[in-house]
Each structure stands twice: as C-alpha cells, then as structure tokens.
Amino acid sequence: MKRTSRYVALLLLAVCALVVAACGSSDDDKGATTASGGGSGDKVKISFLTHWAPETVRSFERITAAYEARHPDVDVEIRAVPFADLLTTLRSQAGGDNGPTMASIYDLWLPELVRDGVLSRAPEANAAEVQREWPANLAGAASVDGATYGYPNEVDLYALNYNKALFREAGISAPPRTWDELIADAKKLTKKDGDRITQQGFGLISSWAAGTVHPFTSLLYSNGGELIADGRAALDSPQAGETFDLVDQLANKEKVSSAQMSTADANTTGPYLENFVSGKTAMIIMANWWESALRAGMRDRFSDVGTAPIPVGPSGDAPHSVSYSWLTVVNGKADEAEQAAAWEFLAYLNSPESGEAGHSGMAGLLQSMGILPSRTSDLEAYRGDLDREFLKAYVEELPNAKPFPIVLGGQEFTESLQRNLEALQAGQMSAGDAQERSQADAESVLESAAG
Amino acid sequence: MRIARQNWWTAGFLAPSVGLIGVFVLIPIVLTVWLSLHRWSTATPFGDAEWVGLRNFDALFSSELVGRDFRQALRNTFVYAGLSIALLIPLSILFGVIVHRAAVRGTTFLRTVLFATYCVPMIAVAIVWSKLYSPTEGPINQALGWFGISPQPWLSDTGTALISLVFLNVWQQLGYFTVLVVAGLTQIPPSVYEAAALDGARNVKLLFKITLPLLRRTLLFCVVIALINAIQVFEPVATITQGGPVGATNVLTYHIRQVGIERSQGGLASAMAVTLLLALMVVVTLVFALMRKGDDR
Numbered sequence: 001m002k003r004t005s006r007y008v009a010l011l012l013l014a015v016c017a018l019v020v021a022a023c024g025s026s027d028d029d030k031g032a033t034t035a036s037g038g039g040s041g042d043k044v045k046i047s048f049l050t051h052w053a054p055e056t057v058r059s060f061e062r063i064t065a066a067y068e069a070r071h072p073d074v075d076v077e078i079r080a081v082p083f084a085d086l087l088t089t090l091r092s093q094a095g096g097d098n099g100p101t102m103a104s105i106y107d108l109w110l111p112e113l114v115r116d117g118v119l120s121r122a123p124e125a126n127a128a129e130v131q132r133e134w135p136a137n138l139a140g141a142a143s144v145d146g147a148t149y150g151y152p153n154e155v156d157l158y159a160l161n162y163n164k165a166l167f168r169e170a171g172i173s174a175p176p177r178t179w180d181e182l183i184a185d186a187k188k189l190t191k192k193d194g195d196r197i198t199q200q201g202f203g204l205i206s207s208w209a210a211g212t213v214h215p216f217t218s219l220l221y222s223n224g225g226e227l228i229a230d231g232r233a234a235l236d237s238p239q240a241g242e243t244f245d246l247v248d249q250l251a252n253k254e255k256v257s258s259a260q261m262s263t264a265d266a267n268t269t270g271p272y273l274e275n276f277v278s279g280k281t282a283m284i285i286m287a288n289w290w291e292s293a294l295r296a297g298m299r300d301r302f303s304d305v306g307t308a309p310i311p312v313g314p315s316g317d318a319p320h321s322v323s324y325s326w327l328t329v330v331n332g333k334a335d336e337a338e339q340a341a342a343w344e345f346l347a348y349l350n351s352p353e354s355g356e357a358g359h360s361g362m363a364g365l366l367q368s369m370g371i372l373p374s375r376t377s378d379l380e381a382y383r384g385d386l387d388r389e390f391l392k393a394y395v396e397e398l399p400n401a402k403p404f405p406i407v408l409g410g411q412e413f414t415e416s417l418q419r420n421l422e423a424l425q426a427g428q429m430s431a432g433d434a435q436e437r438s439q440a441d442a443e444s445v446l447e448s449a450a451g
Numbered sequence: 452m453r454i455a456r457q458n459w460w461t462a463g464f465l466a467p468s469v470g471l472i473g474v475f476v477l478i479p480i481v482l483t484v485w486l487s488l489h490r491w492s493t494a495t496p497f498g499d500a501e502w503v504g505l506r507n508f509d510a511l512f513s514s515e516l517v518g519r520d521f522r523q524a525l526r527n528t529f530v531y532a533g534l535s536i537a538l539l540i541p542l543s544i545l546f547g548v549i550v551h552r553a554a555v556r557g558t559t560f561l562r563t564v565l566f567a568t569y570c571v572p573m574i575a576v577a578i579v580w581s582k583l584y585s586p587t588e589g590p591i592n593q594a595l596g597w598f599g600i601s602p603q604p605w606l607s608d609t610g611t612a613l614i615s616l617v618f619l620n621v622w623q624q625l626g627y628f629t630v631l632v633v634a635g636l637t638q639i640p641p642s643v644y645e646a647a648a649l650d651g652a653r654n655v656k657l658l659f660k661i662t663l664p665l666l667r668r669t670l671l672f673c674v675v676i677a678l679i680n681a682i683q684v685f686e687p688v689a690t691i692t693q694g695g696p697v698g699a700t701n702v703l704t705y706h707i708r709q710v711g712i713e714r715s716q717g718g719l720a721s722a723m724a725v726t727l728l729l730a731l732m733v734v735v736t737l738v739f740a741l742m743r744k745g746d747d748r
Contacts (some may be wrong), residue, residue, distance in 0.1 A: 087712075087713050116494035259696065263696060275587060276586070441516040
C-alpha cells in the first residue's frame with residue numbers, strides 16, 4: 001500500500017513536471033520541429049504583418065495567391081492589426097513560435113529592432129537589389145551601419161490640405177504660403193457659436209504621436225529649424241521657439257483650432273478625419289496616404305480638397321515637409337527556411353513581376369491607398385498617376401522634403417514631443433514652457449537610449 | 452506511518468494545482484521583480500539583462516520624463532478606480548434593491564438589461580462608446596442639444612476624458628455588481644426586516660440600519676473586485692484614446708505596455724508593474740482593515 005501510494009504521488013509529480021517542461025520548451029526545440037516540418041516536404045508557412053485596411057488586404061491576397069500558385073511549397077498568410085498595435089505585435093510575437101515572418105515597419109523603429117536582434121539581415125542578392133533599384137536616401141533608411149535590413153516600400157511626406165469650398169465661401173482665392181497668411185486665413189475660416197468652435201480654420205491633430213509631431217516638424221523645417229542636429233536635440237533654437245509660438249497662436253491666442261475636433265483614434269482615423277471630411281475643418285497638414293480615406297469619406301466632394309506646400313515661417317527659406325518611409329523586414333528569429341522563403345517572396349512582391357504595366361505588386365497596393373511608391377521603376381511606371389491633383393503637390397515637394405531623424409529612442413522622443421505639444425494645444429503650458437520641456441525631455445530620452 | 456502515507460497522498464493531490472500556480476503565478480511574479488532590477492530589452496533573452504539595482508525605481512520617482520509619465524499614469528489609474536467604485540457600488544445597491552424587490556414592476560426586464568451589458572466584450576463597448584461620444588456627430592451630444600445643452604468634448608478634453616471612460620466602465624460592469632448585491636440581499640433573513648418593521652423602521656431607515664450593515668461583506672467583496680477590475684483597465688484606452696489627450700487617460704496597464712513592449716524597456720516596465728502590485732496590496736489591505744474595524748465596532 002505504502003509503495004502504491006508513493007507511485008501514485010510520483011506519477012502526479014511527473015505529470016506536473018511534464019506540464020512545466022511543455023510550457024518551457026526552448027527555441028532549440030522550436031527550430032528542430034519547424035526544420036523537420038520543412039524538410040519533410042511540407043509547405044513553408046510564412047506570414048506578413050501589416051496595418052493595412054481590409055480592402056488593401058484583399059488586394060494583397062490576390063498577389064499572395066498568385067505567388068502561391070507559382071510556388072506550391074510556400075503558404076503566405078496575411079495578418080492585419082490596427083496601426084497602434086503594429087509595433088507591439090511585432091515586438092511581442094517576433095520571438096514566438098507563431099510570430100510573423102515578415103512585417104511592414106516604420107523606419108523610425110528600425111535601429112532598435114536591429115539592436116535587439118529582431119530583424120534578419122538581407123541576403124546579399126536582396127541587399128544589392130535594394131541598393132540598385134531604390135533611391136540612395138531610401139535604401140539608406142532601410143540600412144543600419146551599412147547593412148540592409150529590408151525593402152523600402154512607401155515614402156510619405158506632408159502638405160497643407162485645404163477645403164476649396166470653404167475657401168471660396170470665405171473669399172480666399174489661394175492657399176496660404178506663409179505663417180502670417182496661414183493665421184489670417186485660419187481666422188477668416190473659423191466659425192464659432194459663442195466660445196465654441198463649430199468650424200475650425202486649422203486642425204492640430206492630437207492623440208496620435210506621428211499625427212501630432214510630423215505636421216509640427218514640417219512647420220519647423222519650413223522655418224529653418226531641426227529636431228535633432230549633430231546627434232543632440234535642437235528644440236531650443238529660435239526657429240523652434242517660433243514654431244511653438246505658432247501652435248500657441250493657432251490653438252490659444254487666435255483660437256482657430258479646436259482640440260476636440262482634431263483627435264485621432266487607434267486606427268489613425270477619428271474626429272480629425274471626420275471633421276475634415278464633413279467640411280468642419282478648413283485646413284490641416286497631413287500626409288499623402290490619407291487620400292483613400294478622404295476619397296471614401298467625401299465621395300463627390302473630394303474635388304473640394306486642395307493640396308499646397310507647407311506654409312513657410314519667418315526664419316525659413318522654402319517649404320520643407322518632413323518625410324519618412326516604411327520598409328518590409330524579415331523576422332530574424334524565424335527559422336532559416338522561413339527566412340529564405342520570406343526574402344524570396346519580398347523580392348517578388350517588390351518587383352515588376354508581381355504587378356502590372358511595369359510596376360510592382362507592392363506599388364499597386366500603395367497607390368490604391370494614395371501612397372507614393374519608392375522603387376525607381378515604380379515611380380516611372382506611375383508617372384502619369386502621380387500627376388493627379390491631390391498628389392501633385394506632394395510629388396513636387398519630395399525633393400525638398402527632409403527625413404524625420406532616425407535615432408535610437410526615436411519613438412519615445414516622438415511621444416514626449418507629442419505630449420508637450422498636446423499640452424500646449426490644450427492651453428496647459430505656455431509656448432516657452434512647452435519648448436523648454438520638449439528640449440529637456442528630448443535630451444533625457446536620447447541620452448538614455450544611447451546609454 | 453499512517454501519517455507519512457497521508458502526507459504523500461496530500462502532496463500528490465496538491466502537486467498539480469500548486470505546480471500550476473507556481474508556474475503561472477509565482478514564477479512570473481518573481482521574474483518580474485528580478486527584471487525590475489535590470490536593464491532589459493523585451494526583445495532579447497533574459498540572459499542579456501544587465502543588473503542596475505534600484506535604478507529603475509529611482510527613475511520612476513524622478514522629476515524626469517519617465518517619472519512624470521509614470522506618476523501621471525499611477526494617479527490616473529487610482530482616480531479611474533476611485534470614481535468607478537464611487538459610482539458602481541451605490542448604483543449596484545440601488546439596482547440590486549429594485550431587482551430584489553419582486554413587487555416592483557419591470558424587474559425582469561431591468562435584470563435582463565443590466566446583465567446584458569456585462570455580456571458584451573469590453574472592446575465592442577469601447578468602439579460603440581467612442582462613436583457615442585463623438586464631439587460633433589455623436590448621439591449623446593445630439594441628445595443633449597434637444598435640451599439646449601451645448602455639445603460636450605467628452606474624450607477630447609483633458610478635464611472630461613477620464614470620467615468619460617469611467618462612465619463606459621460603470622455602464623458595462625453595473626450588471627455584474629448588481630448580481631453580487633442581489634446575491635447578498637437574498638442572504639438577509641426576512642425576519643430581520645419584519646422585526647425592524649415592528650419597531651417602526653421604514654424604507655430609508657431599513658436601508659441604512661438593516662440592509663447596508665448586513666451587506667457589508669458582500670460590499671467589501673464588490674469594492675475589492677471593482678478595484679482590481681478598474682486597475683486592469685486597458686481596452687478602452689488602447690482602442691479610443693491611446694492615453695490622450697495630454698496623458699489624461701494614460702493608465703498604468705496601457706503605459707506599462709507602451710514602455711515594456713512598444714519601447715522595449717522591459718526592466719523599467721517591470722519596475723512599474725512591481726510598484727503597481729505593491730500599491731494595490733496596500734490599498735486592498737487598507738480596505739480590509741477598514742472593514743474589520745467596522746466589524747469590531
């Protein structure tokens with residue numbers, strides 16, 4: 001009896017140990033399982049993580065289906081998450097058994113993902129193709145310390161979008177070219193019911209880091225300023241001070257911008273978009289990629305949307321939008337067979353082979369959203385389409401655009417600046433305090449990231 | 452000999468549950484505490500963690516950006532929890548009493564409506580409420596307009612954003628706490644009410660002298676659960692406000708995710724989680740101590 005009871009107890013303990021062992025299986029185990037699966041003639045399963053909208057994902061599925069038909073040994077899965085969840089999904093799943101094999105990422109995230117070993121270095125052939133087929137600045141944005149980590153896919157920049165119908169109604173014949181004109185026009189375009197703004201002259205986006213910081217940066221660049229210069233925060237410059245003052249004037253002194261009308265949600269939509277679409281926001285600085293959202297929301301009234309260069313500040317010489325790019329990367333923690341299949345698929349996706357009329361499949365997807373493609377042959381193939389009224393001003397400003405600084409801690413830097421700008425817009429801080437705090441926070445973030 | 456054999460059996464039967472609790476609860480807690488003393492990127496193996504002692508905790512209480520953001524998130528979390536409890540408990544008592552009194556007409560309908568909200572996933576609630584709260588197109592502001600009340604900024608203003616999320620939470624959780632209160636009310640013997648009625652006690656007096664004192668333990672449970680639920684708030688913040696505007700809705704769970712996963716600062720995020728755990732333990736202990744003090748009286 002004594003022996004039997006011991007055996008039963010030992011058996012139960014063994015079951016527990018098995019549960020623990022199963023939960024704690026190592027990366028080696030994972031690699032062995034996947035490799036054997038791949039080696040036994042099973043399909044290699046690769047997945048693509050993106051934040052694209054369902055209609056774009058459906059178009060993408062047609063490309064992956066065509067690829068799978070050509071490569072029966074490869075199965076491509078598309079995973080779409082809201083923009084706000086993209087980085088967290090990538091970071092939290094990259095090392096797991098079921099993590100995405102490929103992902104579309106914002107170039108600002110690249111240095112930290114490389115530092116943490118999340119990304120796979122492009123094989124020589126792919127790296128050579130990127131260096132050869134893309135403009136040097138974009139190929140550079142997909143590289144860290146000379147090594148290429150992905151295929152650049154989209155390039156985005158900002159311009160002033162304005163509602164031509166509201167301009168006509170206010171008797172304004174042309175979009176503002178300077179900050180003085182911007183303020184004067186915004187005052188004419190603002191309607192109020194008592195103290196409450198019912199139509200805002202200018203929309204200052206909030207609750208979205210890039211949506212808040214990129215338009216500010218475009219204004220700063222167009223005033224001769226910089227965010228980061230020679231590796232250190234440069235928000236203490238007089239040009240930056242004038243840009244903080246401009247935000248203060250628009251939001252608080254002239255009250256031509258309503259904080260309530262320009263918030264964004266996790267999908268980078270929300271009131272800021274709704275109010276522009278419904279004609280309650282006269283001007284806003286936004287990126288080219290929101291064309292598809294405007295078209296869908298405004299339908300026949302989309303022809304009311306005008307695009308103009310960023311208004312130039314008192315210390316600036318010309319409009320200089322901020323620009324940024326996206327790239328498609330491969331998970332460095334996926335097994336070798338998956339990585340190889342992923343790089344092969346990306347080469348196909350970004351080549352004319354996957355598209356029509358000389359452009360790549362990726363460029364087709366990007367153009368369906370109003371996004372500028374980046375491969376030289378794609379820009380050539382789409383030359384005619386890029387001349388359409390909405391995009392023309394963006395394309396014309398591309399040579400003058402300046403990239404958002406790509407540094408370690410870039411995301412935290414952006415979020416800290418966003419917080420201070422929102423506080424300024426909400427009237428919780430003076431322009432001087434916002435500038436001082438932004439500089440101090442930026443210094444702290446950059447120092448911490450470097451250390 | 453018999454006792455030794457019993458001990459083996461006891462250990463054997465306890466092993467699965469204790470083992471699972473150890474693996475899924477105790478080890479993660481110990482690991483989090485260990486990580487809070489390190490500089491560690493969440494995208495790298497634990498072995499890459501670099502010992503920094505209490506430097507992460509020091510940063511949380513510094514005047515720099517990290518400290519300011521953390522303290523604001525901690526403050527927002529406890530304001531959110533406090534307001535949620537302050538609204539949920541009285542309302543659940545009110546609805547619990549109404550539902551419990553079968554004599555009141557429409558209790559079945561009320562019960563169904565109350566329970567239905569609890570069945571809806573929080574993510575769906577958040578999406579629907581974000582549309583309801585829309586400053587210009589939202590039905591709530593349109594309804595207020597019928598009564599001549601000007602549109603409210605709700606989620607777009609630093610002064611109203613957090614309380615707007617509290618309303619959403621209360622709407623969703625009220626049914627659950629009403630069930631708990633009804634369960635507590637059924638445990639109060641009718642004879643106690645009869646005796647009090649014979650002594651001349653009526654509605655309000657019955658509520659304060661009989662119902663609430665005898666519901667004390669149920670209410671204690673409600674407060675603790677509501678507190679824990681509120682401190683775990685995440686979906687509405689992640690879905691609707693992303694912590695804004697100006698950090699007004701940045702609660703700790705969202706902030707920890709942002710720091711730990713988005714920024715990959717796992718050590719710092721662990722220090723935040725440990726601090727939250729300690730703060731929660733202190734608050735729950737205080738709640739229990741207060742209730743015990745009441746019992747002693």
